[in-house]
Amino acid sequence: MKPVQIGCYSAFWGDSPFAIKQFLDPDTPGPDYVVADYLAELTMGLLARSARSKSREAHQERTNTGFISEFLDLALAPHLNVIIQKGVKIVTNAGGLDPVGLKNAIIAHVEKRGLGGKLNIASVSGDNLLSNISDLKDQGQFSGFDPLSGDIREDMFTHESNLLSLNAYLGAEPITVALQQGADIVITGRCVDSALVTGPLAFEFGWNFDTSQQSLDRLASASLAGHIVECGSQATGGNYTDWKQSAFSPNGGWSNMGYPILTYNEDNTFEITKPDKTGGVVDCQGVCEQMLYEVLDPHNYVLPDVVLDLTQVQLQQIGVDRVSARGAKGKPPTPWLKCTAVEQNGHRTLVDFVVCGEEAESKAKWLSEAIIRRTNAIATSQSKDPMAIAPNDFETIIIGAEHSLGVITANKSERKEIVLRVAARHKNRSVLDILAKEVAPFLTNSCPGIFLLTSGRPKVGPNFTASSIMVKRGAVTPLVHLGTRTGHTMVPLSDEHCQPIQAAKSHTVSHGPSGSLDLGLPGTKLIDIAYGRSGDKGDTANIAIIARKPEFYPDILEQVTPELIYSRFRHFIALGGKVTRFEVPGVHAVNFVLTKSLGGGGLSSLRLDRYAIAGATGNLGAKVTEGFLQPSFRDRFSDVILLARSRSPNAEKLVQHGASLRLYAENNLGEALTGVDVLINTVGPTGHHFKEALLRSIVGSDVKLYFPSEFGVDHYVHDFSHDEWDAKKAHFQLASELIPNVRTCRVYAGLFLEDSIGPWFGFDTKRGRYEAVGDPDQKTSYTSMYDVGRALAILASQPVDTIPPEVHLSGDSKSMTEISELMEANGAGSIHVTSVPLESYKAGVLARPSATPERYLRFLMGEGKIQHSIDGIGNQNGIVQVTGGLSIWMSISQFASETKGRPWGEAEWELVD
Structure with a gap:
């Protein structure tokens, strides 16, 4: 049998309606079929909203209840005579929410032009589930959807009454049935994009839609071909990494882009090319980029008719602007069909200013x-x-x-x-x-120096959100309507022999350390050894990285890791998002899937997450905030908010470094927490009254994670009472009672490195004398306040349900003897280390209580209760080292070097009480 040729002129509603002319030149041979994809999530929402508003109008000349009339007016009508003359068949999903309505509109137009009887027009419907939603829910026909595992992740129906549309993705079989009934033009509603190609191929080659391996491989190869061409010129040089090759290509480049032509052979190989005398480029690179576009798991690209495995596909350049493909494998379809629900959640607007000077x-x-x-x-x-x-x-x-x-x-x-x-x-x-x-x-x-980028007032429009769910195959029945015949043909979907997908081997990471790509060659960038293509599916991003040469693939596998991709894109990834890598060895590629990375999807969220820091202008708070604002951490958050009483110089300095400022008074703390997801309390020990007011303001707020003001010594390890630490215990107890549904994490970092190598803890640099309480070789943990900030930033960006209730950190653990040696080596001069008996010192301190904690901390140091090392009470450094990239902590050696061995060198303090 001769090959079948199919051209695609539209990738979305908004693509050039004039591109169809490339395939309909009356004087040259053309393809057997022309297909066009018009639908996206946004399109379905716009059509649904338009249909609702039009249905309320008493006078309307055309009863358009949800189809894309532009297909008829701009693409079909001007070329109708040529279509009839050449015998080209047309398949499109321009029917949107009303494929029967578009079919009838086309029939009326054809008859009006006196061409009735020369074309058979069919529609495929049955994808619209909105009217049956209650019954389907009651029958348990729906399940949640996750782009990787099928778990319930996306909201199924947040407000059912607000739903504008709910459509299942149909497959190719109903299109094949329509063609078998003699249709020349097939109008569908929601179907998978590749079905526009698979349906005609199944008809032309006489394929079955059973689950024999032969049928599955046929459907897989045809679906891959359809997937490559359905996005129009993205297969012929559009969105092409090496864009200059496309822009400056012969015949006008981008100004005259050629759209793809598929030539499909009986042996299930196929070729991609484009019309003569058009711009663009068809090569293995561009076809490979498009092949991996939005496929998520390339081992399991789930479609209604087949699960496509494209990991062993091979591409070959067989001529100028001509690429062949082979090697797609098929697996049985799943028992489910994907659905997309679109709802209107209020309104949205935007305004653009140009700001100069x-x-x-x-x-x-x-x-x-x-x-x-x-x-x-x-x-x-x-x-x-x-x-x-x-x-x-x-x-x-x-x-x-x-x-x-x-x-x-x-x-x-x-x-x-x-x-x-x-x-x-x-x-x-x-x-x-x-x-x-x-x-x-x-x-x-x-x-x-400002002016509006566009004229007129900003327009206010609908705010659409989209959610994906799954519906059982048997709950959906596609219908084929041919011409003006009464009745329809049902195309039942069987779930016999369907199978759930088997997860592919992959590397998944929720949060990766920061890092830079080092390919071992000076000046080498990733783009030098690879090309890529990105796409989106709801709130999930898809990034394919493809080696330019096979010998580069091992380096890409080794170095372009999920951790690295997370690090580079973490300013987009929301709490709970993760990065998964899939290998595609057939084309020497890796495919990354980034969940929760698009702010709720193209129709939805405006922001990522907001973090507020109370006490941010104090000694500890300022350093913690600076940790948050460091480049490798700041981009994890959409906003870092300082809660402050006034615009102090310290606050203004932090604002200049990327924070925002929110002023508060105690009577409006609740308002100050509006929209805040994570609250970090760094208020000092004298602010217990304010801490309680802040805690009570969390009740009923948006806060999901709370870090109370701890960050120093674990006050649960001692056996005595102290006002400051007792107040912290009471605060935590109150938090447990007031906000039981808010995750609370207490972080203990030992002693603060910057403030602790001073005489108040026995380090009398001015006199050249260090005095230990107990054994001077007992280690104590010291953590930089900046590292505390960085650690909090990493913890705060983890999925909330994975954050432990308490975390012990240790930047460095050293004994007083070891510290004296480090300080001497860095310029302190001679230091004499002495000690006092632990038990008598402790008894003396407890006999005369003090409001300040320094003397208590000295005997806790001697008891080893501030040793957050593996040999001491342990630590959870690994949480922030492995998942967050805080692998290098400020060491006492580094601190000694920076202070020239003399931290707090002029401070005086009574050592022994």
């Missing part, structure tokens, strides 16, 4: 804050109900300041021309209407 980035940040504050003030004044835009419902993006890259690679020099984008959402449209009206006044009552 000195301090452009700083001006943009204050401008954004002022816009939201003004909007909230006006909205609140007009309503008794809470109307403010919550902190997690707006986002500030500074385009040109490498916002999307994270601060790992950001250039620290201040830009002098940037674009400020302020995006917001709200359940009440009137609040966003206020924002839209109040944007223009800032042109005259804010900073100089």
Whole structure:
């Protein structure tokens, strides 16, 4: 049998409707079929909303209840005569939510032009489950969906009444049935994109949709071919890593991009090319990039008709702009079909300013804050109900300041021309209407050097969210309607011989250490040895990395790890997100899947997570905050918020380094915690009253994780009473009672390195005398306050349910004798180490209680109760070393070098009481 040729002219609704002309030249041979993909999550939401609004209109000339009329008006109608003349068959999912309606509209148009009887038009429906949702739920037909494991991860139905659409992804068999009935044009609703190609191929070659290995391999190869061409010019040089080859290609490059033509052979091999005299490039690189686009697990690319294993696919360049493919393998389909539910959750808007001149980035940040504050003030004044835009419902993006890259690679020099984008959402449209009206006044009552990027007020539109779920195959029955015939043909979906997928071998990591790629060659970048393609599925990102030469593949496997990818993209990955790597040896590639990485998906969330630090301008708080703001940690969070009473110089300094400031009074602490996911309490020992007020404000807030003000000595290991430590115990007990559903983690770091090598703990550098309580060879743990901040940043970015209730850290553990030797080696001069008896010292301290803890800590040092080493009470350094990248801690040796052996060298303190 001769090969079958199929051309694809549309990758999405918005692709060029004029590209179809490439395949319909009346004077040259063309493909047997032309297919077009129009649907995406956003498209289904827009169609559903449009259909609802149109159904409320009493007068409407065309009863469009949810299809893409542009297909008929711009693609089909202008070329109808050529389509009939050449006998080209058309298959498209432009039917959207109403494929029968589009079929009828096409029939009416054909008859109006006097072409009735020359074309048979069929529709495929049955994917729309919205009207049956209650019955299907009651029957237990739905299950949760996870892009990797099928676990229940995404919300199934948050507010069922808000659902705009619920559609199952159909396969190729109904399209094949429509063609068997004589259809020349097949209009579908929601189906997997590759089915637009697999259906015609199954019809032309007479395939069955059974689960024999021969059938599965046929369907797998056809599905792979469909997957490659369904995104149009992405297979012919679009989104191409080496973009110059495509941009400057012959015949006009990008201005005249060729769209793909598939030539499918009876032996299940196929070729990809493009029309003559068009721009773009068809080579193994571009085809491979597209092959791995959005497949998630390449061992198990789940489709309704088959589970495709493309790990052993081989590509070969067989001519100019011609690539062949072979090697796809099929597995039985699963008992489930994927569905996408789209709902409208309020409204959204955005505005873009161009900000120019000195301090452009700083001006943009204050401008954004002022816009939201003004909007909230006006909205609140007009309503008794809470109307403010919550902190997690707006986002500030500074385009040109490498916002999307994270601060790992950001250039620290201040830009002098940037674009400020302020995006917001709200359940009440009137609040966003206020924002839209109040944007223009800032042109005259804010900073100089700004103007709106577009004319007119910002538009307020719907805020769509999409959730994926699974429905049992038997609950969905595709229907084929041909022409104007009454009745329809049912295409039942059997689950006989279906199988659940077997998870592929992969490397999964939730949080990886930071690092840079070192390929062993000076100046070598990843792009020098690999090319790639990224895509998205809801809230999941897919990144394929493909070796340019087979000999580079081992280096990529060794060095481009899940940990590295997590480190590079962690500013996008939300709590609970993970990175999974799959190997694709057939094309020397790895495929990474990043879950919870797109802010809820392209239709949904504006932000990632927000962290607030109370007491951030104090001694400990400032250093902890600086740890959060270091480049390798700051980009984990969408916002690091300082809770402060005033704009102090310390606060302003931290704001300049990437924090934001939220002022509070004790009577509005609850408001200050709005939108905060993680609260770190670094308030000092004299602030117990405020700590309790802060704790009570967590009740009813958005806080999910709380770090109480500990960070020093574990006060549960001693056998005596002390006011400060008793207050901390009482605080934790109150937290257990008030916020039992909020994860609380107590972190103990031993003594703070920067503040502890001083005379108050026996280190009298000025007099050249160190005095131990008990054995001077007893080790004590010291941790830098900056390392405490970094450790907290790592802990705070873990999945909440994995964070332990308490963590002991140890930056370094040394005895007083060892510390004296290090200090002498770094310039302290001669140090005489002495000791006093432990028991008598302890008894003397306990006999005369003191409000300050230094003397108590000295005998705890002697008892070994501040030794967080493996030989002491142990530590959990591994939690932040392995998962977070804090592998190098500030050592006492480094501290000795930095202080020239004389920390607190002029301080005086009475050593023995």
